[in-house]
Amino acid sequence: DAPLKFGEHCSAFINSDIRNAIQQGASREDITAGIVTSIVSNYLNRVVGNRTIGRNIVLQGGVAKNKAVPLAFAMLLDKNILVPPDPELMGCFGVGLLARQKFEEGILTKQAYDIDAILATDIVYEKEFPCKACDNFCPIRVLAVNGHKYMFGGRCNKYANLRKKKAFDEASVADYIEKRNDILFRECAPDPAALTRKKDVIVGIPRCFSIYTLWPFYSWFFHTLGVETLLSREIPPEGTARVESSYCFPAEIAHGAVQDIYNRKVDYIFLPHFRDMDSYEKTAPANFCPITQSLPYYIQKAFPEIPEEKYLTPVVSFMYGLEKAAEPFVAMAAELGFGEGEAKNAFAVAHEKQMECFAKFAELGRQALEEARRAKRPVIAILGRPYNSFTTDANMGIPRKYTSRGYSVIPFDILPFADQVIYPNMYWYYGQQDMKAGTLLKNEDNIYITYISNFSCAPDSFMLHYLKWIMGVKPFLILELDSHTADAGVDTRIEAFLDIIEGYRSKIDDIREERYDNGLRFINRPGEEIHILNSATGEKIPIKQNPRVKLLLSNMGRLSAELVGATIRGLGINAQTMPVPDVYTLQMARNHASGKECLPSHLVLGSALKYFSSDRYRKDEIYILFVPTTTGPCRTG
Ligand code: SF4
Ligand code: SF4
Structure with a gap:
């Protein structure tokens, strides 16, 4: 009678909502109906989005065998839903029809398969080795199938391509995320061998949050002072286990990065309070979410054994001008025993190097956009935040999943979007970049967005609505990750998205956008x-x-x-x-x-x-x- 509303949560969150509902005495029927309507709403809002829904709706797939699901679709859409007799077999029928069509077109040749022989296949596990083709270092299993050796596994499609003998012109596929990271961490960072040490201390820097935007600034500041720095390399599980609340995935990673630095016995740990950047908008600041900003405070609580004086926690804020921005860095340098003049000089050098980095990003972005417009295949723009999208610690190798399928990838923060007009009062820095990138890409016929988000991300709970509104009927993919996300699920979503892009491009003239506006x-x-x-x-x-x-x-x-x-x-x-x-x-x-x-x-x-x-x-x-x-x-x- 009254299905409960659980929203579009993932099942893990619905679970706790269900417990609450049971405690409050909701009936079994209303809870069950609530779960089903939540699944259907999720599909309608996230997959169908702003696209037109036709008059005749066929529901297929195993899920249609649950009679409540088509009824929920009918209830929410107020339309008739047709369920074929064997809905779970529709995919098989489709493959059969496709095979027949390809056979008639001469693309497939007739072959015979012996089911008994397939069932009797002899599969022997031989060994496992780490793939060193990129810094994901995936474990790859070698299996002997009827005496032939095949390699399975990996986050990307590399070994599937080898097995299926799929080849594409690798030279035509560009990974602009790799190029961006190269500018950030190598081209625009100082050479550690050129350091003139002025203090016998090492400052450990956990690789998280602002590091993925401001590494040239931070690294040049310490280098110019004459202080050695050490960047974390791993995310040990004993670090992520220290989280004291249900933080988002990037905050979990930050705990791991701090643990890694702590294990390396450094003298100081650098944990900036990343407050704001120069805004793209005249009427709104460009700040960061409370989780990003409060990093030094929750980390100190999670690692009580680290003495307070070991932390260096300057406020990073550029909104009040450079002179004001330098003050916390001058104070931090004083803690390390440097005078005001040395600190101000280091700050000026660091800021200049950061600006050089941004200029190089912009140049790379212009080049990427031009190449994407000319590319034969669609190009994927990765939106999100640098610390969750451009590091293999957090992005589950998603960029590589695309490049290994033959699709170039572009990071959002290098694109030439500064002049794009977005909704007023977007006061998050990365929010401004994402929304401007979305507005730019909405009209780019050959570029499609994949937005990497994280469960319980506060800004994204609103920004994804904006993005949906901006994109209209143009398809885009949201991948919401946490430490439990499985590769197989991400692969399936990416494969489906690439199919959707092809479908969209072939039917673009028939797709209409429906929007209500009373003017x-x-x-x-x-x-x-x-x-x-x-x-x-x-x-x-x-x-x-x-x-x-x-x-x-x-x-x-x-x-x-x-x-x-x-x-x-x-x-x-x-x-x-x-x-x-x-x-x-x-x-x-x-x-x-x-x-x-x-x-x-x-x-x-x-x-x-x-x-x-x-x-x-x-x-x-x-x-x-x-x-x-x-x-x-x-x-x-
Ligand atoms: S992502 Fe692909 S290329 Fe990189 S290590 Fe894994 S299997 Fe190898
Ligand atoms: S913006 Fe989202 S993902 Fe990033 S720290 Fe804040 S809540 Fe976490």
């Missing part, structure tokens, strides 16, 4: 009375003293909301406070949200939806939803 815009400009502009007719609709326009306030506390409502009414605006949210408010929001957003945003959305579906809603009124905004770094803004 009404809230205008709040200096020197003008606030009003609503009908962008279709140009009509200016006043807000003050206009009973037709209603301002709705979501209720985060009865007294405060009513106080704000009364104040706004005092200004001549028809403001109304919505009721205090209840459990149904949340359920309504989860029907439309991904389930990953924070609770307050669900309360705002749910309150509005509840209001619009109540008898207080009137078609002849215009509603404005009051949503306070901030400049981050959490999701409130």
